[in-house]
Amino acid sequence: MKPPHCDRAGAAGAGAWGWGAVWWEGGGVPSFVYDALPGRIVFGAGAARTALAAEVERLGMSRLLLIASERDAGRGLTAPFAGRVAAVFTAVREHVPVATAEAAREAAAGADGVLCVGGGSAVGAAKAVALTTRLPILAVPTTYAGSEVTPVWGLSDGGVKTTGTDPAVLPRTVVYDPELTATLPPELATASALNALAHCVEAFWAPRRNPVSSAVAEEGVRALAAGLRDGDPAQLLLGAYLAGSAFAVAGSGLHHKLAHVLGGLGMPHARTHATLLPHVLAFNAPGSPEATARVARALGRDDVGRDDAVAGLHAVTAAAGIPRGLAELGLAEDRLDEVVERTLPAVPADNPVPVDAAALRRLVRAAWAGQAE
Numbered sequence: 001m002k003p004p005h006c007d008r009a010g011a012a013g014a015g016a017w018g019w020g021a022v023w024w025e026g027g028g029v030p031s032f033v034y035d036a037l038p039g040r041i042v043f044g045a046g047a048a049r050t051a052l053a054a055e056v057e058r059l060g061m062s063r064l065l066l067i068a069s070e071r072d073a074g075r076g077l078t079a080p081f082a083g084r085v086a087a088v089f090t091a092v093r094e095h096v097p098v099a100t101a102e103a104a105r106e107a108a109a110g111a112d113g114v115l116c117v118g119g120g121s122a123v124g125a126a127k128a129v130a131l132t133t134r135l136p137i138l139a140v141p142t143t144y145a146g147s148e149v150t151p152v153w154g155l156s157d158g159g160v161k162t163t164g165t166d167p168a169v170l171p172r173t174v175v176y177d178p179e180l181t182a183t184l185p186p187e188l189a190t191a192s193a194l195n196a197l198a199h200c201v202e203a204f205w206a207p208r209r210n211p212v213s214s215a216v217a218e219e220g221v222r223a224l225a226a227g228l229r230d231g232d233p234a235q236l237l238l239g240a241y242l243a244g245s246a247f248a249v250a251g252s253g254l255h256h257k258l259a260h261v262l263g264g265l266g267m268p269h270a271r272t273h274a275t276l277l278p279h280v281l282a283f284n285a286p287g288s289p290e291a292t293a294r295v296a297r298a299l300g301r302d303d304v305g306r307d308d309a310v311a312g313l314h315a316v317t318a319a320a321g322i323p324r325g326l327a328e329l330g331l332a333e334d335r336l337d338e339v340v341e342r343t344l345p346a347v348p349a350d351n352p353v354p355v356d357a358a359a360l361r362r363l364v365r366a367a368w369a370g371q372a373e
């Protein structure tokens, strides 16, 4: 009997969840493995002002390295425990160049913990420190990037980005405060929210997907769509947390493999994700009807048809003023072959639609031109 929501019609023995998951005869639940990640979440308006000192105390941090941009270091959040801040590192950079990681590690000498306040770039620098020092991280995100709930680190060097997974870089505590993300300029807020949306969408087909990560991802899409519609930082931040959590468990698939290569080429992180996402969803849609149905359901848009996830995503990105193609974001046409070559070996074997060089080239060109394949 074909399972009721098998993504790949006729896929022998493997259901929607991949890695040979088997369906319980007569039921709609696949076998699955779910590695829950540890971490304490404190969420609330004003939490960075009212709860941070107690969380520093709770982690027993007495000689902190504060990692934050000049702007975020200037928010005054450490005033209640200023005596515990031993050093401040403000030279955060997107995609954590190796030189940035080394400088942050030097600044961490003598520290017993890292407090990072900022977007994925500040969290990334904190992770680079934890990777070699094993110092605990307390994270206070100011964007919707979601890095604060993943054990994934990234470093870039000479146009190439390297990532890896290490439990030591997963922040012990995250303080989410929507008052902080409320200061994001509108275009950046939207791009960042769409970066979070990409985590949710990808979680439906990424290699370690399971019913728990998919449920979290669907709720994440719903919160992000509501937040984008209503301009509500609290909904967006909740969605970003759910998105990061789903992605951290499910892993990285075709979309992130492409974004990763583009990031190494210096493309802006959040806006690249936002532009790329509808194209990757369109590419994978024929092989993942359940994922697309869940995305469409969570987006819940009447204007483009409630069952059309790709049109729904295009409508969300268009309303946000996100470019339809990577060319508009500055990717030169003569880099497309390189993007294909670098991405192809990293694409998971169980991507919902088979990916060979020709198919990937079509996808990359369509995403570059901003047109349907």
Ligand code: NAD
Residues within 6 Å of the ligand: 069, 071, 093, 094, 095, 096, 118, 119, 120, 121, 122, 124, 142, 143, 144, 145, 146, 147, 148, 150, 151, 152, 153, 154, 180, 181, 182, 183, 184, 185, 188, 192, 195, 263, 269, 270
């Ligand atoms: P970012 O941290 O570089 O921030 C983008 C810009 O917004 C910066 O200029 C920053 O100073 C500014 N900014 C941040 N918060 C602000 C606020 N509240 N108000 C006003 N301005 C603000 O960008 P990002 O998209 O958050 O993070 C991108 C980085 O994070 C990339 O290096 C990416 O690879 C990494 N990342 C890693 C993971 C992971 O799991 N490892 C996940 C997502 C992103």
